[in-house]
Structure formats: C-alpha cells, structure tokens
Amino acid sequence: MNVYKIALGLATVCLAAALFLVVTGNTGQAGPFFIAFFAALALGFRGYAHLKGFAYTVMIFAAVTTALYYPGYFVEVNGVNLAVLITPLIQLIMFGMGTSMSVQDFVGVAKMPKGVLIGILCQFTIMPFLGFTLANLSGFSPEIAAGIILIGCSPSGLASNVMNYLAKANLALSITITAITTLLAPLFTPLLMKLLAGAMVEIQILDMMWDIFKMVIIPIGAGLLFNKLLSGKAKWLDDAMPVVSMLGIAFIIVIITAAGRDSLLDIGAMLILIVMVHNIAGYILGYWAGKLFRMDERDCRTIAIEVGMQNGGLASGIAKGMGKIATVGLAPAVFGPLMNITGSILASYWHRRPPVGEHEEKVDKDAAELVKQ
Numbered sequence: 001m002n003v004y005k006i007a008l009g010l011a012t013v014c015l016a017a018a019l020f021l022v023v024t025g026n027t028g029q030a031g032p033f034f035i036a037f038f039a040a041l042a043l044g045f046r047g048y049a050h051l052k053g054f055a056y057t058v059m060i061f062a063a064v065t066t067a068l069y070y071p072g073y074f075v076e077v078n079g080v081n082l083a084v085l086i087t088p089l090i091q092l093i094m095f096g097m098g099t100s101m102s103v104q105d106f107v108g109v110a111k112m113p114k115g116v117l118i119g120i121l122c123q124f125t126i127m128p129f130l131g132f133t134l135a136n137l138s139g140f141s142p143e144i145a146a147g148i149i150l151i152g153c154s155p156s157g158l159a160s161n162v163m164n165y166l167a168k169a170n171l172a173l174s175i176t177i178t179a180i181t182t183l184l185a186p187l188f189t190p191l192l193m194k195l196l197a198g199a200m201v202e203i204q205i206l207d208m209m210w211d212i213f214k215m216v217i218i219p220i221g222a223g224l225l226f227n228k229l230l231s232g233k234a235k236w237l238d239d240a241m242p243v244v245s246m247l248g249i250a251f252i253i254v255i256i257t258a259a260g261r262d263s264l265l266d267i268g269a270m271l272i273l274i275v276m277v278h279n280i281a282g283y284i285l286g287y288w289a290g291k292l293f294r295m296d297e298r299d300c301r302t303i304a305i306e307v308g309m310q311n312g313g314l315a316s317g318i319a320k321g322m323g324k325i326a327t328v329g330l331a332p333a334v335f336g337p338l339m340n341i342t343g344s345i346l347a348s349y350w351h352r353r354p355p356v357g358e359h360e361e362k363v364d365k366d367a368a369e370l371v372k373q
Contacts, residue, residue, distance in 0.1 A: 002047065003043070004043065004044050004045075004046060005047070007040045007043040008040070011036075011037050011040035015034075018030040031066075031068075031070070035066050038058055039062045042055045042058040042062065043055075053344050053348075054341065056340070059250070060253060063250050063251075063253065064254065064257045067261070068264070068265070071257075071258035072258075073258075074255055074258035075258050083255055083259060085255070086252050086255060086256075086316060087211075087214075087317055087320060089248040089251060089252055090252070090313055090316070090317035091215055093245045093248050093249065094215060094216055094220050094223070095219040095222055095223045095241075096223065096242070096244060097182070097220055097245075098222060098227065099223040099224075099241060100223075100227075101220070101223065101224055102227060106179060109176060109180065111172075112172070112176065114293075114295075115299050115302070115303075116177060118289070118293050119173065119180075119181070119302070119303055119306055120184070122285075122286055122289045122290075122306075123306060124181070124188050126282060126286060126307050127151075127152035127154075127278070127307060127308075127310060128149065128152045128153045128192045129152075130152055130278055130281055130285070131149040131151060131152025131153065131196070132149050132196040132197075134148055135149050138274050140270075142199075142200035143200065143324055143327035143328050144267065144271070144328070144331070145200055146193075146197040146200040146201045147315075147319065147328040148278065148331045149192075149197040149200075150193060150197065150319065150328060150331065151310050151315045151332045151335045152278065153188070153189045153193050153196070153197075154185065154189060154311045154315040155178070155181035155182045155189070155310070156177060156178045156182075156311060157178070157309060157310060157312070157314070158178065159340060160174060160305050160309040163309060163343040163344070164301070164347075166344075166347035166348065166350075166351050167301050167305060167346065167351060168298070168350060168351055169299070169301035169350070170299050171302075173302045177302070177303075178306065181306075182220070182314075183216070183217065183220070185216055185311075185314065186209050186212040186213045186216060189318070190205045190208035191205065201324065207321070208318065208321065212314070215317050216314065248313070249312075249313050249336065252333075253312075253333045253337065255325070256326070256329045256330065256332075257333055259329070260326035260329065260330045260333070271331065272338065274331075276338055276342070279308055279342055280308070280342060282304075282307045282308035282309075282310075284304070286306065286308055287304035289303060289307075290303040296355070298355050301350055305346070308339065308342070308343070308346075309339045310332075310335060312332040312335045312336030315331075315332035315335075316329050316332045316333060
C-alpha cells in the first residue's frame, strides 16, 4: 500500500472522528481531526492524476479550518497585526505574474481584437452587476455585501489561464484578457465600486486607484522588466514563483478568515451559497455572451472561464487598503478556493469534450504556448 492510499485511509478515520465529536456536542474538540482530515486528503489526492489538481484547494480548506479554530495565531504575533503582510504578499504575487508575462501577451490585442474586447466588456459588466444584484438580495450587513460586489469588480486571475488550457479553450486569448483586465483594474475597479457599492461603504476613488496601482502596475512592471532582462537566466525564480504565489494566497486567506471568524461563523453557509451562485452564473453568462457575439466554441469557453474566475487575492488587498479586511474581505476569501473547485470541474468536463472541428495541432500549439509562458 503506497503513501497516498494510507493518507486517504487516515483522512477517512479523521473525518469519522470529527463527525462523531460534532454529533456528540463536542464541536470544539473536533478541530484537530478536521484539520488532519483535509491535510491527509490533500496528500492522498496527489497520488491520482484526476484528483491531483484539487490538492492545493483542499490544503486551503485545512488552513482555513485551522484559522477558524485557532484564530489567535493568525491575527497578531508579538503585537504585530498580520494583516500588514497582505499588501506585500499581493505585490509579490503580481511580480510573479509579471515575470511570466511578455510583450506577446499584449500583441494579442492586435491579433484577436474582437475576442479581447468582448472579454474585457464581459469581465467588467457581468460579474460586477451580478455581484450588485446578489449583494442586495443577500440581506448581509453593508460591508460584507460590498465584498460580494468587490470580487465581481476585480479582474480575472492567473488561475483562469490554467483552467482554459485544461478546458482546451483559446489559451492565447485567455492570457491576453487576463493581462489587459489586470492592467485596467486601477481604473475600472474603483469606478465600479463607487457606482455599485458607494451606498454601502465609503469609497475613496483616488485612494483605491493608488492602492491598486501599487499592488498591480508597479510589481507587474518590475516583473516584465525582470523577464525582459533575465529571461532564462534565473530558472530557480521561474520554478519558485508559482509555489510562492500559492503559499501567499493561502496565507492571505488564512489571515482574512481569522480576522473575520465571528462573521464567517454567523453567515458562512449563506455566504458560500451566494458566492457559488456568483461564480457559476459568471461561467454561464460569460459562455452565452460569447455565443451572442458569434464566437467559436473555444473562445466561448475562454470567455466563460475568464468571467467566472476572479482575482481574489487582489480583491483581498483592496479590502485591506479600505481597512475592512474582516468584513469586505470575507467574500473574496471564500470566492478564491471555491472558484478553483468549480473551475477544475468545468475544465475537466470540457477537456473530455474537445470543440467540434478542433485539430490536434491547435492543442499542441496551445501547450507549447503555456510552457513558454
């Protein structure tokens, strides 16, 4: 029996123990077993090709569970509020995004103007207004409701590129839309937040623009410059940045979860439901928006995933800049892990159903492009 099967067996035992404690009214003592369950499950998933992609998300659940049971360890250490780490972590993640980008990502605007314009239009209309509708229907306090709008007003993230590759969509279009919407975020995100969430929380447009500029434009610019000058000369950095980015996002989610623990325990189930509706409706409306504009199947898949998957890390950084990480930051913290689950499921479904008329050389070309990026 290999280590992965042992891990899955351990996960089963830990889950049974945790559920027994919950049923017998000892929920407070179930924490270590729930944490061990998620950690062992993540390890077990790594032994199976069709489950390996979920391992990181399951580890996020382990980290979130730890933050819920032991929040004191993630709020403040030696008098230092750990929330101060969020902005530097976002900057580091954006730098990593910049190192993986090149001028070719922006040349795609000229090569695929229709697809890029439709992608940008859908990105900054569908999710913001979906978020506005759901926030007003939720019944949540203004600040938590504003967080639902915030995640909708954010650009797409790098995870969408991976999912588009797996879904056999148009990877080049995906990368270009992600790059352009991210660079447009300092302008569009604050304006949309003022329009849609201004009645819920105070929005200082110029301050938010500057915060996003510091978190996005400066580090991405530095990453692009690094890529231009040292491309291929720092392989260790290329290998390290994806891991650093994943750890950074996980730590951000843990900090937000610990800070907003009481609110999350109070409204957690409803927030998860609303965030899931937001995410899945984004996929559906994005896909059919592509059909409305007579795009081919690969491009429709691309628009669907770009619209449905948002940059939760950036949204968390914006919430930190607003000084409302424990309220406005909750929806982005929930959205991130959830979209990775739904995105993986959707990508796997489409992967088994190649677009009609697709040639294998197009898939090979996309794979080569992903490796290059």
